[in-house]
Amino acid sequence: MTNSATIVQRVWNYCNVLRDDGMSYGDYLEQLTYLLFLKMADEMGLVGKASPIPAKLGWPSLLKRDGDDLETHYRHILTELGKGSGLIPVIFRKAQNKVQDPAKLRRLVDLIDGETWMGLDIDVKGEIYEGLLEKNAQDTKSGAGQYFTPRPLIQAMVDVMRPAPGQTICDPACGTGGFLLAAHDHIVREHGPLDRDQWDHLRHKALHGWEIVDNTARLCVMNLYLHGIGVNGGNSPIHVADSLAADPGARFDLVLTNPPFGKKSSVTFVNEEGEARRESQVIERGDFIASTSNKQLNFVQHIKTILQMHGRAAVVVPDNVLFEGGAGETVRRALLKECDVHTLLRLPTGIFYAQGVKANVLFFDRKPAAEAAWTKTLWIYDLRTNMNFTLKQNPLQRQDLDEFVACFNPANRHKRKATWSEKNLEGRWRSYTYDELLARDKVNLDIFWLRDESLEDSASLPAPDVLAAEIMEDLQAALQQFGEIADDLKV
Numbered sequence: 001m002t003n004s005a006t007i008v009q010r011v012w013n014y015c016n017v018l019r020d021d022g023m024s025y026g027d028y029l030e031q032l033t034y035l036l037f038l039k040m041a042d043e044m045g046l047v048g049k050a051s052p053i054p055a056k057l058g059w060p061s062l063l064k065r066d067g068d069d070l071e072t073h074y075r076h077i078l079t080e081l082g083k084g085s086g087l088i089p090v091i092f093r094k095a096q097n098k099v100q101d102p103a104k105l106r107r108l109v110d111l112i113d114g115e116t117w118m119g120l121d122i123d124v125k126g127e128i129y130e131g132l133l134e135k136n137a138q139d140t141k142s143g144a145g146q147y148f149t150p151r152p153l154i155q156a157m158v159d160v161m162r163p164a165p166g167q168t169i170c171d172p173a174c175g176t177g178g179f180l181l182a183a184h185d186h187i188v189r190e191h192g193p194l195d196r197d198q199w200d201h202l203r204h205k206a207l208h209g210w211e212i213v214d215n216t217a218r219l220c221v222m223n224l225y226l227h228g229i230g231v232n233g234g235n236s237p238i239h240v241a242d243s244l245a246a247d248p249g250a251r252f253d254l255v256l257t258n259p260p261f262g263k264k265s266s267v268t269f270v271n272e273e274g275e276a277r278r279e280s281q282v283i284e285r286g287d288f289i290a291s292t293s294n295k296q297l298n299f300v301q302h303i304k305t306i307l308q309m310h311g312r313a314a315v316v317v318p319d320n321v322l323f324e325g326g327a328g329e330t331v332r333r334a335l336l337k338e339c340d341v342h343t344l345l346r347l348p349t350g351i352f353y354a355q356g357v358k359a360n361v362l363f364f365d366r367k368p369a370a371e372a373a374w375t376k377t378l379w380i381y382d383l384r385t386n387m388n389f390t391l392k393q394n395p396l397q398r399q400d401l402d403e404f405v406a407c408f409n410p411a412n413r414h415k416r417k418a419t420w421s422e423k424n425l426e427g428r429w430r431s432y433t434y435d436e437l438l439a440r441d442k443v444n445l446d447i448f449w450l451r452d453e454s455l456e457d458s459a460s461l462p463a464p465d466v467l468a469a470e471i472m473e474d475l476q477a478a479l480q481q482f483g484e485i486a487d488d489l490k491v
Helices: 003-020 025-047 059-063 067-081 087-092 102-113 122-138 151-161 178-191 196-204 214-226 295-306 327-338 398-408 434-439 464-490
Strands: 169-171 207-211 238-240 252-257 266-270 276-280 307-318 339-346 359-366 377-382 429-433
Touching: 003 025, 003 102, 003 122, 025 059, 025 087, 025 102, 025 122, 025 214, 059 067, 059 102, 067 087, 067 102, 087 214, 122 214, 151 178, 151 252, 151 307, 151 359, 151 398, 169 178, 178 196, 178 207, 178 214, 178 252, 207 214, 214 238, 252 295, 295 307, 295 327, 295 359, 327 339, 327 434, 377 398, 377 434, 398 429, 429 434
Parallel strands: 169 207, 169 252, 207 238, 252 307, 339 377
Antiparallel strands: 266 276, 307 359, 339 359, 377 429
16 A cells, blocks of 8 residues: 555544544544644655744644643633634634544544655645545535535646646636646646746645635645645635625636635525525625626626636536526627637536536637637537436536537637538537527527437436436425525515
């Protein structure tokens, strides 16, 4: 067993002990984040750097304590390090000790102290932490899966977007940082060896993320830190804030993101009778094309705002963004005219931890004002029809996206060749002109052309477990939509 695999096993074994004690994977991961950071900050002395943590709050101060004294001091550390601004307060913001038994806390401290983390290769540290994040996403009861985009999908999106040294890359709904890390790794792998200025830019200026949930933001910052991003302290690459609240002013070369699916933007308030009521929150911004409470449409509009001129975006969107009327149609018409909306990837079902999701990846480039529409041709790749994936038995692999990446032709996307034709009706890649798109009812971009075999041939039906999973997904999606309608009617 490799060194990293041994560490992963030890870390997981103790996680299971704490789960028996009532801690979730998320709680465990959170405590591990705090303690790992304290330990690695202390180890900076090994490489001739000063620890960013004051001595009285540092790792050695934990080692010399036990019992209730250890627990009290640990809570004190969490409170103090959460104050102020910068990278460290983002990790420790609103931090709480979830390990109720001081003996178990001491065991966790000893477990982490037994390893020299700074001595591990960055990839090994990242591998351990990514493994923990994925395990946390699989804990469906916690809902953490909504922050975890399948890594093969992220990889393919980054491979076609081809981030380069010197570019700024943003994820306005960054979750645990999967897109930002994949972009970082792509630049290192495809453009190395980087010079000193390129490294400095990549580690401290290239990556920018927004995350509204404190716990998720801290996991993201730690994930980046373990990959060498932001290691010299200073400002955090992640902003803990609602990215939809306002135009941040900053503009980026690339936006790679999977905004949260689910309910419309809303606020909960208590009425005069003392009843909790939810009110749809229509976001009104001067830079937005349409005012709507649809969170996904708002993210598409926000992404258009934060792109540099000629900046490029790849965004995961649910089907409703492609076909919804009203504000949806308004946004699609404006996007097709004002941007070059050049590619759509129809994603298969069964690849997200959040059930009931039917999604796509929309690729578009921001363009300057012009009379003529910038979108000339929309190319669509259908990876959904007659494709069956599940999270456990048949998970999505990177090679499942090889044909899409080849068809996208990132080296020169103006030289593309359709795989669909009158002679090859099974081709998954074809194009539609701007005029063809405008002629569709409500400018509906939810376009499909392949024959769905499951509807025509009972002999070729998917396995019962796959069918059951698809039915469950459809039912959950329908229930969610009914829930939103019911909420709107209460207003």
